[in-house]
Amino acid sequence: MATLDDEREYVERCKAGLRRMLDGARNNVIVGETVAGDRYSAERLGRHLKSLAKELSEEPEGPPFFGRLDFGPGSAEHAGRAYHIGRRHITGEHGGPPVVIDWRAPVSRAFYRASARDPQGVDVRRRFGWSGTTLTGFEDERLSRGEEGESKILAAEIERPRVGPMRDIVATIQPEQDDLVRAGLDTTICVQGAPGTGKTAVGLHRAAYLLYAHRQRLERAGVLVLGPNRAFLGYISAVLPALGEVDVEQTTLERLLATVPVTATDDEATAVVKHDARMARVLHKALYGRIAKPAEPVAVPDGSYRWRVYEDELRRVVDDTRRESLPYGVGRERVRARVVEAIRRQAEARGQTANAAWLRKIGRGVTPWLDQVWPSAKPEEVLYELLRGPSPGAPDPAAGLLTDAERAALTWRRPPRSAKSAKWSAADLVLLDELAAMIERPRGYGHVIVDEAQDLSPMECRAVARRSEHGSLTVLGDLAQGTTPWAATSWPERLELLGKPDGRVIALTTGFRVPAAVVELANTLLAALPVDVPATRSYRSDGRLRVLRVPGLEKGVVEAVREAFAFEGSIGVITADADTEAITAALWNEGLDVNGCLSVLPASLCKGLEYDHVIVAEPAAIVEAERRGLNRLYVALTRAVSRLDVIHTRPLPPQLAHAS
Numbered sequence: 009m010a011t012l013d014d015e016r017e018y019v020e021r022c023k024a025g026l027r028r029m030l031d032g033a034r035n036n037v038i039v040g041e042t043v044a045g046d047r048y049s050a051e052r053l054g055r056h057l058k059s060l061a062k063e064l065s066e067e068p069e070g071p072p073f074f075g076r077l078d079f080g081p082g083s084a085e086h087a088g089r090a091y092h093i094g095r096r097h098i099t100g101e102h103g104g105p106p107v108v109i110d111w112r113a114p115v116s117r118a119f120y121r122a123s124a125r126d127p128q129g130v131d132v133r134r135r136f137g138w139s140g141t142t143l144t145g146f147e148d149e150r151l152s153r154g155e156e157g158e159s160k161i162l163a164a165e166i167e168r169p170r171v172g173p174m175r176d177i178v179a180t181i182q183p184e185q186d187d188l189v190r191a192g193l194d195t196t197i198c199v200q201g202a203p204g205t206g207k208t209a210v211g212l213h214r215a216a217y218l219l220y221a222h223r224q225r226l227e228r229a230g231v232l233v234l235g236p237n238r239a240f241l242g243y244i245s246a247v248l249p250a251l252g253e254v255d256v257e258q259t260t261l262e263r264l265l266a267t268v269p270v271t272a273t274d275d276e277a278t279a280v281v282k283h284d285a286r287m288a289r290v291l292h293k294a295l296y297g298r299i300a301k302p303a304e305p306v307a308v309p310d311g312s313y314r315w316r317v318y319e320d321e322l323r324r325v326v327d328d329t330r331r332e333s334l335p336y337g338v339g340r341e342r343v344r345a346r347v348v349e350a351i352r353r354q355a356e357a358r359g360q361t362a363n364a365a366w367l368r369k370i371g372r373g374v375t376p377w378l379d380q381v382w383p384s385a386k387p388e389e390v391l392y393e394l395l396r397g398p399s400p401g402a403p404d405p406a407a408g409l410l411t412d413a414e415r416a417a418l419t420w421r422r423p424p425r426s427a428k429s430a431k432w433s434a435a436d437l438v439l440l441d442e443l444a445a446m447i448e449r450p451r452g453y454g455h456v457i458v459d460e461a462q463d464l465s466p467m468e469c470r471a472v473a474r475r476s477e478h479g480s481l482t483v484l485g486d487l488a489q490g491t492t493p494w495a496a497t498s499w500p501e502r503l504e505l506l507g508k509p510d511g512r513v514i515a516l517t518t519g520f521r522v523p524a525a526v527v528e529l530a531n532t533l534l535a536a537l538p539v540d541v542p543a544t545r546s547y548r549s550d551g552r553l554r555v556l557r558v559p560g561l562e563k564g565v566v567e568a569v570r571e572a573f574a575f576e577g578s579i580g581v582i583t584a585d586a587d588t589e590a591i592t593a594a595l596w597n598e599g600l601d602v603n604g605c606l607s608v609l610p611a612s613l614c615k616g617l618e619y620d621h622v623i624v625a626e627p628a629a630i631v632e633a634e635r636r637g638l639n640r641l642y643v644a645l646t647r648a649v650s651r652l653d654v655i656h657t658r659p660l661p662p663q664l665a666h667a668s
């Protein structure tokens with residue numbers, strides 16, 4: 009077996025390989041500019057080669073590999089071979105076999121899946137330990153001899169302090185996670201995972217895997233990652249680039265739908281109505297209610313002559329087109345085309361030939377009639393009319409669908425003068441998107457990954473469904489962490505709304521973030537939440553939990569932060585939203601730098617984030633602040649990687665009381 013010195017020598021071969029690849033890529037850029045047959049392919053080829061060269065030169069220098077597989081005689085395909093596994097493929101010398109295999113390649117799978125019970129042909133699995141880019145050691149498991157042990161390298165990686173943004177987990181993906189990462193492109197999966205079970209990590213690695221396995225298809229169609237807020241996106245934004253994938257769109261649903269600026273807020277009752285699935289039918293009625301029954305013939309001037317099509321035929325055209333369920337804008341053009349066609353038939357019957365210019369002219373002539381019968385529509389105008397409330401005598405699209413109280417909640421108290429001067433809320437963006445999609449089909453993606461999906465409303469689910477209609481979804485969430493008024497209580501119902509009723513629901517229960525003592529506290533609270541999800545088991549036996557009752561909240565938090573500075577890693581103070589300002593000020597006044605590794609954040613923004621040391625200030629206030637305050641507290645308590653301090657002046661919520 010190779011010794012540490014041999015492996016260090018191998019590192020040098022890898023570095024030489026990378027240099028060769030970079031030189032080759034740069035060279036190809038120059039050659040590529042001259043070889044392609046036409047300008048279009050020259051440009052495409054040039055762009056591809058340039059991006060490869062750029063990718064290689066900009067890739068952060070990290071360890072070239074993290075694992076090695078030595079296959080024994082039991083392997084049909086790889087007997088006697090050894091492979092180093094890394095974040096990216098590194099080519100060998102003179103077209104020889106690669107020196108490093110990409111972690112996503114089929115052969116790498118055994119690194120994650122082989123076990124003493126099922127060695128999958130692997131004789132030895134080796135994990136490497138690194139300090140920066142220096143190889144410091146390795147651990148071997150002789151799987152063929154039944155050896156498989158606790159890995160110190162694995163434990164150290166999972167327990168390492170969190171500094172900076174989230175890192176990739178390619179070196180330590182667990183078998184149940186690997187199953188999800190490598191699920192096929194045509195499969196929609198829904199991962200119900202307790203806090204810290206790696207849902208986000210799995211989603212991001214699945215994006216990288218799918219891009220590797222289906223590069224061509226997905227480069228064309230695109231991959232979209234949707235997260236709950238900017239802080240979360242900032243935290244995860246480095247993972248995919250570190251895996252060599254820079255072309256994945258990562259955003260929030262609000263930003264994706266932001267066709268107009270958000271300058272208004274809704275109260276909860278209004279937002280609840282706007283996010284209700286029935287709004288889809290209300291909007292449909294509002295839009296299609298604009299279509300009028302043709303009551304008069306259309307007369308289209310053509311020189312001194314006027315072509316006519318009569319009401320009966322026009323009604324048939326409009327009714328047939330409506331039945332075809334086309335997008336509204338396409339329907340309008342279809343009606344125009346059918347009227348033009350009727351006129352063309354008349355013209356030909358009179359011996360006149362219809363050329364393209366004549367057909368275009370007739371089409372333009374139909375416009376004034378079309379504007380009456382099937383007027384063009386802008387989402388803002390339709391929503392403006394709906395939110396302004398029904399005009400006297402006109403039918404109300406909400407009638408029979410919403411109750412009077414709901415209709416009242418939907419209607420603007422002080423309607424703006426026009427659609428242009430209207431102020432839109434975040435919920436309005438979702439309604440505008442629904443309307444826009446009824447008018448014209450939106451762009452879809454090949455694969456969409458939605459994180460914190462339990463918080464999506466039915467209308468938001470529809471917005472995601474439209475974007476993944478011809479692709480698949482990775483739905484990540486935890487019913488216990490649902491905090492919106494419309495949060496999901498069951499996955500099959502949400503999958504239905506997401507347009508993927510056959511999506512597979514899989515539960516992850518091993519937590520890699522939160523230490524056992526903290527998990528135990530969180531699990532007591534979980535038992536009191538009205539959701540049916542399995543409790544977490546922590547992978548980590550380390551960690552510390554303190555529950556401290558103090559006389560003054562600010563002073564207590566300052567004290568806890570001072571003590572936290574004694575440890576390595578990030579510190580997060582999570583407070584009720586109303587307390588954030590006062591606590592931040594108290595920390596400033598005590599000279600504690602609220603930048604760098606210390607952050608103070610309102611409970612409403614802590615979803616998906618993690619800190620080495622977490623201080624949760626006044627749980628009772630967090631619970632009281634909102635309807636799903638207990639769920640919010642559950643999120644706050646599960647952000648800690650190593651230590652959690654719960655600081656309180658008031659009694660703890662009864663669901664936690666026995667913890668004090």
Ligand SMILES: Nc1ncnc2c1ncn2[C@@H]1O[C@H](COP(=O)(O)OP(=O)(O)OP(=O)(O)O)[C@@H](O)[C@H]1O
Nearest residue numbers: 177180181182203204205206207208209520521616
């Ligand atoms: N196999 C693994 N090896 C090493 N670290 C892991 C592994 N799986 C997850 N982690 C780490 O555990 C932490 C939690 O992972 P992640 O944020 O993906 O969990 P989550 O299920 O999305 O949590 P939450 O529901 O609380 O947002 C992260 O720091 C992640 O890197």
